[in-house]
Amino acid sequence: MSTIAAFYEGKSILITGATGFLGKVLMEKLFRTCPGLKVIYILVRPKAGHTLQQRVVQILNSKLFEKVKEVCPNVHEKIRAIKSDLNHSDLAISKEDMQELLSCTDIIFHCAATVRFDDHLRHAVQLNVIATQKLLLMASQMPKLKAFIHLSTAFSNCNLKHIDEVVYPCPVEPKKIIDSMEWLDDAIIDEITPKLIGDWPNTYTYSKALGETVVHQESGRLNTAIVRPSIVGATWQEPFPGWVDNTNGPSGLIIATGKGFLRGLRATPMAVADMIPVDTVVNLTLAVGWYTAVHRPKSSLVYHCTSGNLNPCYWGKIGFQVLAVFEKVPFEKAFRRPNAGLTVNTITSQYWNAINHWAPVILYDFYLRLTGRKPRMTKLMNRILKMVSMLEYFINRSWEWSTDNTEMLMSTLTPEDQRIFNFDVRQLNWLDYIENYVLGIKKYLLKEDMAGVPEAKQHLKRLRNIHYLFNTALFLIAWRLLIARSQVARNVWFFICPLYNL
Ligand SMILES: CCCCCCCCCCCCCCCCCCCCCC(=O)SCCNC(=O)CCNC(=O)[C@H](O)C(C)(C)COP(=O)(O)OP(=O)(O)OC[C@H]1O[C@@H](n2cnc3c(N)ncnc32)[C@H](O)[C@@H]1OP(=O)(O)O
Ligand SMILES: NC(=O)C1=CN([C@@H]2O[C@H](COP(=O)(O)OP(=O)(O)OC[C@H]3O[C@@H](n4cnc5c(N)ncnc54)[C@H](OP(=O)(O)O)[C@@H]3O)[C@@H](O)[C@H]2O)C=CC1
Known part of the structure; x- marks a missing residue:
């Protein structure tokens, strides 16, 4: 015994x-x-x-x-x-x-x-x-x-x-x-x-x-x-692998990434993720x-x-594995497609905050207001970025x-x-562990059924199409404005247009 x-x-x-x-x-x-x-x-x-x-x-x-x-x-x-x-x-x-x-x-x-x-x-x-x-x-x-x-x-x-x-x-x-x-x-x-x-x-x-x-x-x-x-x-x-029941530490950030809210972190990819x-x-x-x-x-x-x-394992490796698992098994009802990056540069991180974090939630809250609903995304983003700011200290040092x-x-x-009573961490395979961790968050914390994975994938496809549509519209608007204001842009446009008619 x-x-x-x-x-x-x-x-x-x-x-x-x-x-x-x-x-x-x-x-x-x-x-x-x-x-x-x-x-x-x-x-x-x-x-x-x-x-x-x-x-x-x-x-x-x-x-x-x-x-x-x-x-x-x-x-x-x-x-x-x-x-x-x-x-x-x-x-x-x-x-x-x-x-x-x-x-x-x-x-x-x-x-x-x-x-x-x-x-x-x-x-x-x-x-x-x-x-x-x-x-x-x-x-x-x-x-x-x-x-x-x-x-x-x-x-x-x-x-x-x-x-x-x-x-x-x-x-x-x-x-x-x-x-x-x-x-x-x-x-x-x-x-x-x-x-x-x-x-x-x-x-x-x-x-x-x-x-x-x-x-x-x-x-x-x-x-x-x-x-x-x-x-x-x-x-x-x-x-059993992957059990977790609170949003402390990495779990909260993994949820925020999987649901498409968190698209970038000020983190050092080669810092040890202990x-x-x-x-x-x-x-x-x-x-x-x-x-x-x-x-x-x-x-x-x-x-x-x-x-x-x-x-040792590193934040960069963990981040990539988390994203790879989302490809196979996405979380349900994501706000945007999960796609995040790590940067050590404060300016890049502030740019990401403005473009990737604040702009979409402000736009979405505007849409909610227009349709007579209560805006809630900016509040949520505030909470997520507060959590990120508290954890940043630990993901930029070893x-x-x-x-x-x-x-x-x-x-x-x-x-x-x-x-x-095994506590020999040398036997741990990080990639398998992270995969089970993400799946555990989905099953035990978010209480999402694995049967809903095809629908979640479908939802991400719709988000991707909306994203492409939005980007195309944005490009066309920018192009129209450019054409109206710049002779060079107009020349380029008239040069391209005849090529279409050939
Ligand atoms: C390349 C691609 C990259 C891809 C990227 C991929 C990502 C993967 C990378 C992973 C990097 C990991 C880095 C980890 C570093 C950990 C270091 C720990 C070191 C120390 C370890 C220890 O020795 S110490 C134990 C840890 N100690 C904490 O870790 C407490 C922190 N925390 C708080 O200090 C408070 O939390 C704080 C924040 C003030 C807010 O405070 P706050 O008042 O604004 O909000 P609350 O926390 O009260 O949450 C209010 C309600 O929101 C719910 N909720 C909160 N977040 C939610 C969420 N994300 N999703 C859904 N729900 C959420 C919550 O469940 C509550 O729900 P309810 O009210 O129903 O209970
Ligand atoms: N999670 C982590 O990443 C790490 C945790 N630790 C340490 O491990 C220990 C456990 O952490 P963890 O399980 O994650 O923390 P949790 O926040 O999940 O649990 C805290 C526990 O403390 C109890 N508690 C808090 N306040 C009181 C109170 N006033 N009276 C009675 N009980 C109270 C809570 O009870 P209630 O359910 O009633 O709130 C809960 O059972 C802590 O000492 C922590 O410092 C160390 C390193 C990392």
């Missing part, structure tokens, strides 16, 4: 962020490969009018959990949703629930976070730093606790070029930042945010760096480890949980879950992450565990 699966037998596991992209895949893998585990506690808040139970049922009824239900039919009994809001000063956990968590928990996987790049610093610190601190405090009161695994990001030190598997000191002590958040008002925080975050590109990466420091500071008292994934993408293999499949991150995280609990390393270890140094701890862990696993 797998050593790692055997370790999780009979264990009570606490997961935060279990309703998120990564948390769901983590839960799925645990239930599927370690059905002997005792219980998974998940900290959940009611959201969008759904109670905790409704949220859990929704997750368990999703396609992602289909295999789990076969392997672990009593999965409903093994999952225990605990009401909690990590924004709350005491995490809003009831006394009875807290008692149960404190006395039963064996392992904690802390995945919850705000991953928005534009979050207000107060909120980012509240969730990514203060809530982490509160959880660590809780963890320190758990007599059975064997390991606290913290999910961070490989970009928590993106202000550096080469990043080792260590926690780097923050320019300002997290405690000072936390204290200042208590008495500064929002307007002042807004004003000092650029100075505080310094050469970090956003409040997300900055607050994740602070979060790591608070984990590191507790590592003398607790058995902790930090996992740092890079850009997390759809599943590679498990439970993506990592979500199931790879989960496999490493579970292996880290086992290793930290069983081997109890002398110091707290950081594990990079990145692809760039072992199996980083080097050392992976010594991750490789050490890989070599410690038995061959069976290396297979079941």
Whole structure:
């Protein structure tokens, strides 16, 4: 039997962020490969009018959990949703629930976070730093606790070029930042945010760096480890390829390109696209949980879950493959034909924005207005270009992450565990992965049926014809104007016309 699966037998596991992209895949893998585990506690808040139970049922009824239900039919009994809001000063956990968590928990996987790049610093610190601190405090009161695994990001030190598997000191002590958040008002925080975050590109990466420091500071008292994934993408293999359920990271840009809105990006084609499949991150995280609990390393270890140094891929190659998949399997009801380019030139990118992004949506909104409908395209384009501007930082640079701890862990696993909890990204074929990723976005995120592909292709043909018609009309208008104004153009025209009559 797998050593790692055997370790999780009979264990009570606490997961935060279990309703998120990564948390769901983590839960799925645990239930599927370690059905002997005792219980998974998940900290959940009611959201969008759904109670905790409704949220859990929704997750368990999703396609992602289909295999789990076969392997672990009593999965409903093994999952225990605990009401909690990590924004709350005491995490809003009831006394009875807290008692149960404190006395039963064996392992904690802390995945919850705000991953928005534009979050207000107060909120980012509240969730990514203060809530982490509160959880660590809780963890320190758990007599059975064997390991606290913290999910961070490989970009928590993106202000550096080469990043080792260590926690780097923050320019300002997290405690000072936390204290200042208590008495500064929002307007002042807004004003000092650029100075505080310094050469970090956003409040997300900055607050994740602070979060790591608070984990590191507790590592003398607790058995902790930090996992740092890079850009997390759809599943590679498990439970099936291509599963994804949110528009973060590459997914949003792929949708915007496939639907024909995004026609160009300011991106460096030869910059390393350090993506990592979500199931790879989960496999490493579970292996880290086992290793930290069983081997109890002398110091707290950081594990990079990145692809760039072992199996690099580049944004240019990814862009071409994404477009190639759209040729075969287009998204439905595209606004324009998917056709995008990458440029490092700011002027070209601004030209593309004007001609390829703004002009068509302004024209279309004008048409909607004329036909008595509500214009909506400019708003959508605003959102897309805002998303692009936030992601540009990450698609125009390359980083080097050392992976010594991750490789050490890989070599410690038995061959069976290396297979079941595979996080060897060298085996990944990028072209196949990207193809499945795009198809996954179509099926699981956009909920488009593959039966609709012929109609989607037909729609693209119509768009192409409209495009040709529009360009011809534009050319003729320009030509007429030129003829009216220029003698040379008139001479050329009269020279060509007799040739037609020959
Ligand atoms: C050669 C050819 C070329 C071809 C080109 C081919 C293309 C392929 C190339 C691929 C290059 C990839 C580069 C990736 C780099 C990733 C780097 C990550 C690094 C860090 C990794 C981490 O460590 S960290 C996790 C990542 N963290 C995020 O990645 C959060 C970002 N994000 C936000 O910070 C907020 O999102 C932000 C943006 C403020 C907006 O904020 P905002 O308020 O304007 O809008 P919201 O996001 O709130 O979205 C409001 C509603 O719009 C929905 N929606 C949003 N986008 C949508 C969409 N595109 N299509 C449909 N629907 C969409 C959404 O689902 C909501 O729907 P609902 O309301 O129903 O929930
Ligand atoms: N996705 C990526 O590309 C990367 C992610 N990471 C890290 O991985 C971890 C998971 O990310 P991911 O799954 O993508 O993020 P998601 O945004 O999909 O999930 C975030 C989770 O945190 C929960 N959460 C947020 N606020 C609260 C709150 N106040 N109280 C309780 N729970 C809350 C969310 O719950 P709810 O459903 O209620 O909103 C959700 O379950 C994060 O720590 C992130 O920093 C690291 C690198 C890249």
